[in-house]
Amino acid sequence: MSLGRTALSGLALALAGSLALTACGSDGGGGDDGGQVTLRFTWWGADERSQRYEEAIALFEEANPDIEVQTGFAEFQDYWTQRSTDATSGELPDVLQMDLSRLLEYTNAGLLYDMTEFEGNQLDTSQIDEELLASGQVDEQLLGIPTGTNTWALHYNPDLLAELGVEPPEWDYTWEDYHAFVAEVSEAGADLDPRVHGATDYTVTWWVFLQWLVQQGTEPFAENGEMNFTEDDLRTFLSSTDALRDAGHTFPIERLDQLTPLGGFNSGEAAVEFHWDNFIHSYANDLGNENIQLMPMPSGPDGEKHMFYKPSMQLSMGANTAHPEEAAALIDFLINDPEAGQIIGTDLGVPASQGRLDALDVEDGSLEQRAIEYEQRVADEGYVTETVPRHPEGFGALETEYVEVLGNEFSYGQIDADDFVDRLFTEAENLLVTE
Amino acid sequence: MKGTVASEGLGRRVRRRRSGRTVLFHVSVVALCVVMLYPGAWLLLSSFRPTNQILGETGLIPDHTTLDNFRTVFEGIGGISFWTFFMNSVYLGVGSVIGICLSCSVTAYGFSRIAFPGRQVFFAIMIGTLLLPFHVVIIPQFIMFNEMGWTDSFVPLLIGKFLAADAFFVFLMVQFMRTVPKELDESARLDGAGHPRIYWSIMLPLMRPVLATASIFAFIWSWNDFLAPLIYLRSPENYPLPLMLRQYADQTSTSDYGAQMAAATLALVPVILFFVLFQRYIVEGVSTQGLRG
Structure with missing residues (x-):
């Protein structure tokens, strides 16, 4: 008798367990009861961004008591894995943080909602620069609203430079001036322990290549997704730092591998670094020193900078959204509302909305203020004259190939410039989606 | 008499050789163990270091110890x-x-x-x-x-x-x-x-x-x-x-x-x-x- 009972109770336990689990799962599906609308909103980023967003969303929910926002976040790579699974099941979030490098891929798959119909109604885009807004438009559809802007900058460490007795370059410096500066720093830092170098070799940075191309008057990608630059362009660019590399003035890759995930600059072993200006926050955090300054890119052959603003992030709507109007209202709130702006600060880039930027109250001498002032000054000086290079489908994959694979092998001296060029052009045929 | 002494000597030599081998064995096992445990120990001790002193640091003993990291973790995320x-x-x-x-x-x-x-x-x-x-x-x-x-x-x-x-x-x-x-x-x-x-x-x-x-x-x-x-x-x-x-x-x-x-x-x-x-x-x-x- 007891044998049956024990076996049965075991089975019952297993059943009860799985039932309980099913019960756990069935809530959170998110439906509307009694006029209540539930929106799903996802972003990538670390803890700080999540806190800012959550705080802003609490305000939004307060102002719109009939809308509930379910939030989700993950680290950048994980975020895109999750979004692809969402796309597979036709359940993209109502509002999602979007990156320019993925915009076309998602658009071409028909996954994003065209927000044109809300412009001027729920969604106020009048405060956003037209060129910038255009980066979220594909075939006259509005698919991504920029949250803020980034532009390229030379980050430099004034304390380290003072220690070495080297002056930072002037703002109107050229690439030759920059090379001389890097060599000077590396020579001055040769006796320090750990050894200090000028900078990492910029030729293995994809975006510096694009900036350089733009300065040569070449728009990197054509509208049909093909590359406009030639093998010779890339070869010239790669060999532009030959002298620095040969003299050992660029940051050694072996040391870089030891420092990963840090780089030379944010471990205090290199004096300068090209990167997007918003990286000033993580650089300061990694260095434990807020004294990092920004200056523009070197000038091109015509003496101009030809810099561009890139939307730091965009907000898009999943095409499958059941509540497009409410979703548009949420985007509008996140982009334009001054109170939300005060909470978000420059975490999503220097605010794209002019009204919000003007209203933003930043602390004197803070990193936020430095980034904002930098972007304003490069605009005022007339350095920002170009639009951000096109991002054809496959752009991100090509960038990864350039930086992670070829850039790495090139830095280790396993391949020379010719191999680099050959392989990039071969890979591009597979990676880029052209029409 | 002689025989006993000789066999005792032999026994001691064997024992000595055996203990020498045991010591060698243990030393190498301990050395391997240290190598294997090092990353774990580094992780444990790094969690008490201030954030900007973690990466690029290969030593074990922190210069400054702090509980801030644990405090941050217990505050949760988002x-x-x-x-x-x-x-x-x-x-x-x-x-x-x-x-x-x-x-x-x-x-x-x-x-x-x-x-x-x-x-x-x-x-x-x-x-x-x-x-x-x-x-x-x-x-x-x-x-x-x-x-x-x-x-x-x-x-x-x-x-x-x-x-x-x-x-x-x-x-x-x-x-x-x-x-x-x-x-x-x-x-x-x-x-x-x-x-x-x-x-x-x-x-x-x-x-x-x-x-x-x-x-x-x-x-x-x-x-x-x-x-x-x-x-x-x-x-x-x-x-x-x-x-x-x-x-x-x-x-x-x-x-x-x-x-x-x-x-x-x-x-x-x-x-x-x-x-x-x-x-x-x-x-x-x-x-x-x-x-x-």
Whole structure:
């Protein structure tokens, strides 16, 4: 008798367990009861961004008591894995943080909602620069609203430079001036322990290549997704730092591998670094020193900078959204509302909305203020004259190939410039989606 | 007399040679152990370092110690407490252990003790699923679970465990049962026991070592699983620890490596505890178990 009972109770336990689990799962599906609308909103980023967003969303929910926002976040790579699974099941979030490098891929798959119909109604885009807004438009559809802007900058460490007795370059410096500066720093830092170098070799940075191309008057990608630059362009660019590399003035890759995930600059072993200006926050955090300054890119052959603003992030709507109007209202709130702006600060880039930027109250001498002032000054000086290079489908994959694979092998001296060029052009045929 | 002295001398020499070898053995084992444990010790001690002194530092002893990293971790992420993530991992880990111990042992019993038609074929199919990489089934599985409305819950992560879908554990248990003498079931059958009774009262108690092994593996695999939770869970409230750990080092914004080290240290504690508690069951021999039973 007891044998049956024990076996049965075991089975019952297993059943009860799985039932309980099913019960756990069935809530959170998110439906509307009694006029209540539930929106799903996802972003990538670390803890700080999540806190800012959550705080802003609490305000939004307060102002719109009939809308509930379910939030989700993950680290950048994980975020895109999750979004692809969402796309597979036709359940993209109502509002999602979007990156320019993925915009076309998602658009071409028909996954994003065209927000044109809300412009001027729920969604106020009048405060956003037209060129910038255009980066979220594909075939006259509005698919991504920029949250803020980034532009390229030379980050430099004034304390380290003072220690070495080297002056930072002037703002109107050229690439030759920059090379001389890097060599000077590396020579001055040769006796320090750990050894200090000028900078990492910029030729293995994809975006510096694009900036350089733009300065040569070449728009990197054509509208049909093909590359406009030639093998010779890339070869010239790669060999532009030959002298620095040969003299050992660029940051050694072996040391870089030891420092990963840090780089030379944010471990205090290199004096300068090209990167997007918003990286000033993580650089300061990694260095434990807020004294990092920004200056523009070197000038091109015509003496101009030809810099561009890139939307730091965009907000898009999943095409499958059941509540497009409410979703548009949420985007509008996140982009334009001054109170939300005060909470978000420059975490999503220097605010794209002019009204919000003007209203933003930043602390004197803070990193936020430095980034904002930098972007304003490069605009005022007339350095920002170009639009951000096109991002054809496959752009991100090509960038990864350039930086992670070829850039790495090139830095280790396993391949020379010719191999680099050959392989990039071969890979591009597979990676880029052209029409 | 002489002979005794000589043999004593020989004995001492042998002993000395043997002790020399023992010392050498132990020194090299300890050296290996240090090498193996170094990353763990580094992780543990780094969690007490200020964030900007972690990376690029290969030494063990911190110059400054701080508890800030742990404080940050306990504050949670995006308004969600550390304990939420922790308990999610515990639910998944304990759920997998229960599921696998129950379902795989029943299945294994069936394969090793019941001669049903097609047993060989089904066994071969089951083994065949071992050869199937997880990544092959990931998309169809996702679509299936999604159709059932189970995404963003623990069901897709656990249901396979309750349905003996882990061929590895079934196989492990079948192999174990083959070593249990058939005479034991036969005598039980003579006493009037049927299959449920033999399974429950004879087999399960005898299987303690293999259940312990399976539990350890099931728990550790579930605890460290990253991809499946990433795919099936959408709400951060449902994330287990591996997903939470990644949040501290987002490459596109500011990274807090100190908090990541602290969270990783905390995440390791239960796995180590679980191993320490269960490992003695593995060591216990099969034959003694059989006799005692």
